[in-house]
Amino acid sequence: xxxxxxxLALRMAWILAVATAYTIDGLLRNDFLEARISEARDPxxxxxxxxxxxxLNKAKKGERLESCKGHIKRxxxxxxxxxxxxxxxxxxxRVVQGGIHKRLEVFFTPNGKGWGxxxxxxxxxGSFVCExxxxxxxxxxxYQRSLDNELxxxxxxxxxxxSNGRLDDKKHLCLDGKRYGNISRFLNHRCRDANLIExxxxxxxxxxxxxxxxxxxxxxxxxxxELTWDYGIDFNDDDSLMKPFDCLCGSSFCRKx
Numbered sequence: 139x140x141x142x143x144x145x146l147a148l149r150m151a152w153i154l155a156v157a158t159a160y161t162i163d164g165l166l167r168n169d170f171l172e173a174r175i176s177e178a179r180d181p182x183x184x185x186x187x188x189x190x191x192x193x194l195n196k197a198k199k200g201e202r203l204e205s206c207k208g209h210i211k212r213x214x215x216x217x218x219x220x221x222x223x224x225x226x227x228x229x230x231x232r233v234v235q236g237g238i239h240k241r242l243e244v245f246f247t248p249n250g251k252g253w254g255x256x257x258x259x260x261x262x263x264g265s266f267v268c269e270x271x272x273x274x275x276x277x278x279x280x281y282q283r284s285l286d287n288e289l290x291x292x293x294x295x296x297x298x299x300x301s302n303g304r305l306d307d308k309k310h311l312c313l314d315g316k317r318y319g320n321i322s323r324f325l326n327h328r329c330r331d332a333n334l335i336e337x338x339x340x341x342x343x344x345x346x347x348x349x350x351x352x353x354x355x356x357x358x359x360x361x362x363x364e365l366t367w368d369y370g371i372d373f374n375d376d377d378s379l380m381k382p383f384d385c386l387c388g389s390s391f392c393r394k395x
Contacts, residue, residue, distance in 0.1 A: 158231045159215045166264035166354050174337055175356055177212060178368065179330055185211040187300040193310035194294075194379070197281040209296045214338030214349060234339045234352045238268050244324050247364065251386050254364050255324040261359040267334060270351040271320040272313035280312050284379050291315040291323050292379065297338045298346045309347050322353065327383075328366035330391035333359050336367060 159170045176183045186208035195204045218224050218231045226232060241258040261267065270293055275283075283290055292314040299305060315323040325334065335356050338349040353367060366387070371380050373394050385394040 160230060160233055161264070162230060164230065164233050164266070165262060166266075168264070171264050171335075171354065171356070174213070175335055177210065178335055187211050189300050193277040193299065193305075193307065194281075196307075197278045209299055212297045212338060214297060214340055214346075215352075217339060217341035219341045219343075232341070233266050234269060234350060235341055238321075240265065240267055242268070242321060242365075244321060247326070249386060249388070251326050253324050254326045255321055256362055256364045257359055259361050261355045263355055263357050265355045265359075267353045267355060267365065268320065268322050269339070269353065270313055270315065270322045270336065271318070272315035272323075273318045275312050275314050276308060277310040277312060278307065280314060280379060283314070289316060289381065290379070291319065293336070293351060294379075295338075295347075295349065295351070297349065305347065311347075313351065325353070326364065326366050326387070327369045327371070327385065328387040329385065329389045329393045330368060331389050332366040332368045333357060333363070334365055334367040 159166055161167055177185075188208050189206040192204070192206035195206065215234075217233065217235060218229050222229075224231075226235075240261060243256055243258050245254055245256055246252070247254040257267075272291065272293070275292075277294075280290065280292055292312050295311045295313065299310065333356055334353045336351050336353055339352045340346060340349045342348065353365075359365070369380065372378060373382065373385065385392055
């Protein structure tokens with residue numbers, strides 16, 4: 139019997155790399171979740187990496203490239219994939235791949251924020267809610283939409299931009315939920331103490347530059363409570379690709395106050 143050594147080595151490398159972030163109940167482990175929350179909220183615990191040629195600045199096509207402002211180095215989740223050899227129905231390390239299982243509702247908010255998303259059931263801390271779905275764009279494509287004054291609901295997939303030095307422009311990606319998306323496009327912003335956090339999740343390829351962006355609860359959430367996440371926008375950054383907006387999050391940590 140012939141053995142594909144390369145495939146076997148790839149499978150073993152993935153298995154060794156997978157240290158499941160989930161409990162037996164399919165929730166994020168408390169230690170893993172708290173570490174991700176600290177990374178997102180506490181600047182002193184953030185590790186920022188600098189691009190040699192930042193794609194955000196490069197896409198502007200200016201005569202002089204600005205210095206990279208840095209990107210937070212975020213640890214992601216590695217779920218099992220087709221070459222792990224485990225069964226999909228019994229594997230506890232395929233949470234995000236299972237899709238949305240929570241009862242969610244799009245509703246019109248009473249506080250001037252327009253449409254929002256809320257849960258119809260109690261969500262324990264560490265629950266997977268949904269992933270951000272959108273049109274896959276390169277950074278130059280996204281920047282062109284900004285130049286055309288087109289509204290975008292985008293997130294930058296920059297978790298591993300600078301892990302291997304320079305990347306091909308086609309690997310500088312983002313997701314825009316304006317034209318194509320799912321219910322995640324209705325998630326409203328809340329500064330710092332949002333009840334959801336986004337975490338990179340890998341399960342289709344060992345290439346870390348391609349990943350899903352999944353939302354998990356940062357605490358227990360009551361039924362009928364609105365779901366929110368911190369867009370990470372710097373309201374003082376005039377060059378941001380995200381259009382300025384009046385923040386109505388109501389958080390005592392609001393960055394617009």
